[in-house]
Amino acid sequence: MTARMVDYARAAFDLIDHFDGAKTTDQVMSQLGSALSAFGYNAFLITGVPEPPLRVEAYFLLNGWPDGFGTEYHQKNYYRDDPIAAWCRRSIDPYEWSEAKYNPETWPRAATVMQLADDFGMKRGFCVPIIRANGFTACVTMAGDKPDFDPEAKKAMHLISLYAHAKAVKLMRMDAALRTDGRMLTKREAEALTWIAAGKSSWEVASIMGITERTVNKFVADAAQKLKARTRTQAVVNAIFAREIQIPG
């Protein structure tokens, strides 16, 4: 191994050891941000990658995007036309952003999204898809002006990404779960939310559970509050990630 290869490997392994000791998402963000900037990345994002038309904001785990970029991205729902996200949903292997091919003539909005990223200093990027045990896709994506794309550097980023994502999930579960007896939601709240996750309406859930629609809505609202979710969709996502409910089917 050359000295450079040892440095990349050491950087990755040191960072993974640091993640182990981190107790808050701020600590992880700071550790990850420092390490990535040494590799030439000034922005990163760890997030779930749902299928459109689901919106991505509810799935964010660690947001290291430039201020302002996210605002416009979400306002204009650029996720739907983000070619990096589209490529991620079809890949298991890491890739440079330039490998996420799209045809700007048939998909001009994709070019618009990439132009916005470029405007915010995210000119070249690297993305590591994450396939969860439940089949969901997530990713760790990072970008900068001229990141280090040495093959050994990319291997280091690949490994760092896998562990950064795992740590982010672990911390989110700890944040979301005020674990006293191991469960945050009551049995009925979890049951109601599971039916919602299966696509049932409140009315249908009421019928299934033998309660009023009003009670169903209260269960779901209480669950959402415990899970720090603003919407039903986000409550479902947070509940699944916190393993409070299982994906139906």
Next chain:
Amino acid sequence: MIQVVTAANSHLFENELANYFRVRHEIFVVERGWSAVARPDGLEKDQFDNEDAIYILGIENRHVYGGARLVPSTKPHLLGEVFPHLASVRGVPRDPGIYEWTRIFVTKDKREGGNAGRTAGTVICGMLEFCLEEGIHALSGVIDAWWLPRFHDMGWTVHPLGLPELVGKDHVLAVVMPIDQETLEKTRAFHAIEEAVLTRRGLDPLPGRALVS
């Protein structure tokens, strides 16, 4: 039923073992395209399928529907002999309490929808039960890098031994994974498996006696 087969009781499972190596050919050579391990006799067997190998087999009606292989890290094994460069940062683990885990599979007819199939879960739980009974405290091996989040989701601890490397078209990672009672309980909870699954027919029933030291 999950049965552990070693050199000590393999004479009781001759038919099942013959079937097992044919099933391995179907899975690894035919389905996964590992042409490098193809043999003219239609059995998938390599130099590590020797008297030190331990097989965790899912058996139904004398047929093998799932399996995993364990090889002592103190003897020649895949990571140590063929892929030591994958462990270039932390080194190849060699310890009587560490076994290399390879060749995990479930036959097509037993695969449920979704990735965390319950059948695979029973094979893994059977393997963990055996390891805990016999004092195996960690599993080493080479995994597809994209599997790492799945292990984390199951609640396992995974220590990388080197950076991920491309082998053929696959990004693979050498790892060592400490295992204990908590690992077994988390794996059971993850797959909704409520009971012990392992049988030790033909082996000394006392824990700690199945392995030759």
